[in-house]
Amino acid sequence: MDHQTYKSWILNDELLSGEDETQLEEHLAECRECAELKANLYTALQMVRSAPQIAAPPDFTQRFTASLAARKREEEKRQARALTLALSSSALVIAFGAILIFLPEISLISLATGCVSTLLRIFEIVQATASFVSGFVKNANPSSLVTVFVVVGGWIVLASLTLALSVWKLAIKKVGINS
Numbered sequence: 001m002d003h004q005t006y007k008s009w010i011l012n013d014e015l016l017s018g019e020d021e022t023q024l025e026e027h028l029a030e031c032r033e034c035a036e037l038k039a040n041l042y043t044a045l046q047m048v049r050s051a052p053q054i055a056a057p058p059d060f061t062q063r064f065t066a067s068l069a070a071r072k073r074e075e076e077k078r079q080a081r082a083l084t085l086a087l088s089s090s091a092l093v094i095a096f097g098a099i100l101i102f103l104p105e106i107s108l109i110s111l112a113t114g115c116v117s118t119l120l121r122i123f124e125i126v127q128a129t130a131s132f133v134s135g136f137v138k139n140a141n142p143s144s145l146v147t148v149f150v151v152v153g154g155w156i157v158l159a160s161l162t163l164a165l166s167v168w169k170l171a172i173k174k175v176g177i178n179s
């Protein structure tokens with residue numbers, strides 16, 4: 001019989017038959033290694049058995065429950081804060097994304113629409129004016145045409161004079177301020 005068998009017998013001494021136990025006792029008397037193992041095991045078992053049972057303080061359960069509840073509340077608060085942060089940040093991200101995705105498109109569309117409608121309006125005005133002028137020129141007799149030209153020419157001259165006068169006034173004013 002080798003050491004390993006005796007060692008396993010030492011560790012499981014409750015399962016040994018009377019015959020095996022006698023055999024083990026004989027081996028233990030001869031083998032120091034196995035005897036030491038048995039002694040150490042016995043000491044360890046004795047230490048475990050004789051360890052004093054430490055009673056929990058009377059209010060231990062109460063305090064433990066209270067601290068557990070407090071920790072749970074703290075955890076819930078922390079989770080709520082994390083959830084709020086996550087929700088608000090994701091809402092912010094979504095809003096920002098929506099702005100990025102939709103706003104340029106909207107502004108581009110409205111800008112394009114505005115440009116197109118403005119161009120169309122200008123085109124309409126030009127067309128109307130042209131048709132009016134051409135119609136007037138076609139239908140009017142030469143004398144009224146001359147009158148119109150004179151009136152329009154007079155207006156242009158007047159406007160030019162007014163413009164020149166205001167520019168001149170402005171120039172004078174500027175010189176006056178500078179000197």
Ligand SMILES: [Zn+2]
Nearest residue numbers: 003006031034
């Ligand atoms: Zn042995």
